Amino acid sequence: MSTDFLQIAGKTFVVFGVANRKSVAWHIARTLEEQGARVIYSVRSEARKKSLETLLAGKPVFICDVEHEGAPARLAAEIAAAGHAPIHGIVHSIAFANYSEGLKPFDETKRADFLQAVTISAFSLVEIARAFKQHLASDASVVTIGISSLLVTPDNYGYMGPIKASLESASRFLAKSFSADPATREVRFNIVGAGPLKTSASAGIPGYIESYLYSEKLTLRKRNLATQEVADSAVFLLSPRASGINATTLTIDAGLGGNFYDAEIIKLAMRPEPPVGAGGNSKFQ
Structure with missing residues (x-):
């Protein structure tokens, strides 16, 4: 009896975004390899490739700085020329925001900072999808890493929220766009909406x-996510076992999104306030 439940053994995946051992991308790539898949790594620079020599020793590593127009197309051509096609899945785990000047009110966001961040963090998915379209297996899966809620407005996340x-919207529109072409109708695009993680990228957010x-x-279990839990969800979405899931966000947050009225949090938040009805001081009277 076969034990390859995920059915990804022997298949080829391209992973963008490995920075170090804490990266979501690294956890996804390692899990794919543990399941018998072949992983091709794309890193942003020669310096990054050099820093990952030990971690990625003996693995195929290519360079692609998505901030530069045309870079994904060159990467796709290089990977295909190296004989790695067809590609069965792509992991997009890329994000950047310039917080060098510290926190600012959202309305003070600089045009250059916003456009740089949206190019690297969002539009890169569109360029990567377009570049690899002709090299994808007919049932390929593309997974990007988002956040667990687009409704929250944390002060220290700033313009990265929009x-x-x-x-997330680009991923859904890509799913619709690819479905219009008979050759790519079965290609899927999904988002892993991850709650807060302990990664190097997160550490760069002020006040994180x-x-x-x-x-x-706020989590129901009172324990934050492990990066591996997010990776496991991504690998599932990359596999044929998730063939019925497309243009969807899979939220992984250990329940915090529905636990705003946790009794412990309420108690901590109201500690400085007098009890309701005490001495006529209640603001509800």
Whole structure:
């Protein structure tokens, strides 16, 4: 009896976004390899490739800086020329925001910062999909890493909130666009909506530690996500076992999105306030 439940053994996947051992992309790639898949790595620069020599020793590694127009097309051509096609899946785990000047009100967002971030973090998915379209297997799966809620407005996330919304919308429109072509009708695009994670990228967000600890209190289990839990969900979406899921966000947040009225959080938030009805001081009277 076959034990290859995910049916990805022997298939080829391109993973964008490995920065170090803490990266979501690395956890996804490692899990794919554990399941017998072949992973092709795309990193942003020669310097990044050099820093990953030990981690990615003996693995196929290519360079693609998605900030530069045409880079994904060149990458796709290089990968195909190296004999790695067809590609059965793509992982898009790329994001960047310039927080070098610290936190600012959203209305003070600089045009250059916003356009740079949206190019790298969202539009890159469109360019990558277009570049690899002719090299994809007929039932390929493309997965991008988003956030668990596009409705929240954390002060320290700033303009990346709207950019993640753009990424999620782009994924759905790509699913619709590819479905119009008979050759790519079965290709799927999905988003993993991840809750707060302990990654190097997250550490670059101002004030992230406090937000991370607060989110942990909101999870139903009182324990934040492990990066591997997000990776496991992504690998499932990449597999044929998720063939019926398309243009969808799979939210992975340990329940925090529905637990705003957690008793512990309410108690902590109201601690400075007098009890309702005490001494006529209640603001509800």
